[in-house]
Amino acid sequence: MxxxxxxxxxxxxxxxxxxxxxxxxxxxxxxxxxxxxxxxxxxxxxxxxxxxxxxxxxxxxxxxxxxxxxxxxxxxxxxxxxxxxxxxxxxxxxxxxxxxxxxxxxxxxxxxxxxxxxxxxxxxxxxxxxxDPARIDAMVGEVQAVALVRDMVNTPAADMGPAEIAAEAERLAKAHNATVTIVEGAELERGYPMIHAVGRAAARSHAPRLVELLWGDERHPRLAIVGKGVAFDSGGLDIKPGSGMRHMKKDMGGAAHAIALAGLIMRARLKVRLHLLIPTVENAIAGNAFRPGDVLTSRKGLTVEVTNTDAEGRLILGDALTRACETPPALLIDFATLTGAARVALGPDLPATFSNDDDLAADALAAGIAADDPLWRLPLHDGYDDSMKSDVADLTNSPDGGMAGAVMAALFLRRFVEPGIPWLHLDTFAWMPSAKPGRPRGGDALGLRAIWGLLRRRFN
CATH class of the missing domain: 3.40.220.10 (Leucine Aminopeptidase, subunit E, domain 1)
Incomplete structure (x- = not known):
């Protein structure tokens, strides 16, 4: 770097x-x-x-x-x-x-x-x-966080698989005296069945896992940050066309944002009890791949009918969000390169932002404007909730019709967030399709600096 x-x-x-x-x-x-x-x-x-x-x-x-x-x-x-x-x-x-x-x-x-x-x-x-030398250290830290997101997203999946994503979290933990737990194998299958199901078809070197990092004083407010870590997304058995698969090394962009944000928090010694969760998988194709029509039982106990294996990110996030809520945080934030629908609606520059708390959403949008890292809020429209009904399970992972895709994905995630916990969900692109000054084509941090500004104001 x-x-x-x-x-x-x-x-x-x-x-x-x-x-x-x-x-x-x-x-x-x-x-x-x-x-x-x-x-x-x-x-x-x-x-x-x-x-x-x-x-x-x-x-x-x-x-x-x-x-x-x-x-x-x-x-x-x-x-x-x-x-x-x-x-x-x-x-x-x-x-x-x-x-x-x-x-x-x-x-x-x-x-x-x-x-x-x-x-x-x-x-x-x-x-x-x-x-103004007093600002140098904080500015350099922020730039290093952006560069980390870019490096992780730009690195191809062969060199940035689940093991390497976990290693980035472990590197940060070592630098800041945090603790890391990695759940994989049979323990993952028992405790986080949707993460395991999505990632089980990958080669052993890219086996699925959940990475958990804990840092900070237990007396401080608990802050849970979750990042989608799909190292590569073929689409699974509902395979993507070649054009749709071209940049799927970036489908771990949510994990990159979450890890970089955790680094900023620990570097600044923010007054929080940080709980970082990275569910990381490769959505691959093999004889043991999960299938359309399969019914998965989530960590929360909800059953999910798989109607599309290319809607896998919300599955792994569901188990991770459940874990994040088991010790209720004061604030829960997730980052995910979740839907193409968000890009169609807002383009690459504006992460679609969802929240169950109006004041929290307003603060996040204001922080984005202040940082020149804008967000755009979309609704968690209750009227669409019934679209996720399944004939054979509690809900489906991808409703028929193809409408309001980003909203549907956010509503799915909301099923795994405990009521009363303030929650922000950022559906970010993590990619610059064309260069701008200071922002080359390729992986980029979109929403990271906005949320960092929000956290500094809330917890510093």
Whole structure:
């Protein structure tokens, strides 16, 4: 992973190129303060201070950098990402204030997933100096969490199976003196039958398991975080077409978000009793694969008729949510790359967000706006609950009709959340289909920073 800590440093007066941040409304006023050669050079290059535009101009034997942003008076997390990716190697200091939240995009512009590109030449570091050193450690931690999600999601399933996902949780536990329990084999089949059923057809090296991590003072409010860890989703016997299977290495994106969020919580020593649960499987095809028509008995005791083996994520989450509620938490959050319906409704940028608590949902959405990591709430519409009725079991995992798919999946999960426990469910894409400044195509953290902002406000 990139050493982000070296890219954001305290400003101690060391040599650095001045970086002027300008927007279109303030361009003329700013130009009026600049020497004539600088004005002439920028005019010649056609610089208009549009957002994500960058210019370098010489003056008095040195260089001046200029970055166009949407609003120079209120820098946002991605305001300087294009500049960081465009400017030459070296150190930079803002000419008009501290970078604030914009340091996040500056750092993440350096992210590269090069595990399988051994001959790729890395671009030189662009170091940002800040006169607000107190924020450096927290900012670097947040960037490292985003990069962890990206790395985990980008890694193919052959190298990021259930065992490797569990190993990431164990690595965090070791770093923060947490305890980890891994349930697998016959114990998993007895205690978490839906997790076992979904994952039992995978090769032994990718055998299903439930990963549990506990950390923090037992006297503090209990915070349960659950992440869907389907290392690869073939669709099972209801097999996906090739186009639908192409990026299914990312179906463990919920687990990546949950693990990264747990790392942030422990790093900041948030005043919570953290309970992290990662049900992790490969939805594979073999003679012992679970089938359409099978009836599974969940950990909670509810029976589920399998009407579609490609609706497997909600099955493994059902058992994990049941476990999370057995010692009732003050707050329960789950992350899952759960439905294509959420992407159809909202696109890749907006995780569909569901909650049984209006105040909690409002706080989460506000935290997303503050972090420039937006969420969008969808309803837990009681009127659709009957659609999950089964002729032979308590409920089905995938109602007929194909309508309101994200809502149906959330309603299914709600059956496994005990009444009275405040709950947030994020149906996140965990993927950028096209690049943006600081956000390359591939795995990404969508909703992570929003929920981290929510937790800081509630528990810090």
């Amino acid at each position: 990139t050493d982000f800590a070296v890219l954001l440093q305290p400003d101690k007066g060391q040599p650095a190129t001045p970086l002027h941040v300008v927007d279109t409304t303030g361009l003329d006023a700013w130009l009026a303060t600049q020497p004539a050669p600088v004005r002439a050079m920028l005019k010649a290059t056609g610089f208009k201070a549009a957002a994500d535009s960058v210019a370098m101009v010489p003056h008095d034997g040195a260089m001046i950098a200029v970055a166009g942003v949407a609003d120079a008076t209120a820098l946002r997390p991605w305001s300087l990402a294009r500049a960081a990716d465009t400017l030459p190697e070296g150190a930079y200091r803002l000419a008009n204030g501290a970078p604030g939240d914009a340091a996040l995009g500056w750092l993440l512009a350096h992210y590269r997933f090069d595990r399988y590109k051994k001959d790729e030449v890395a671009k030189g570091a662009r170091i940002l100096l800040t006169n």
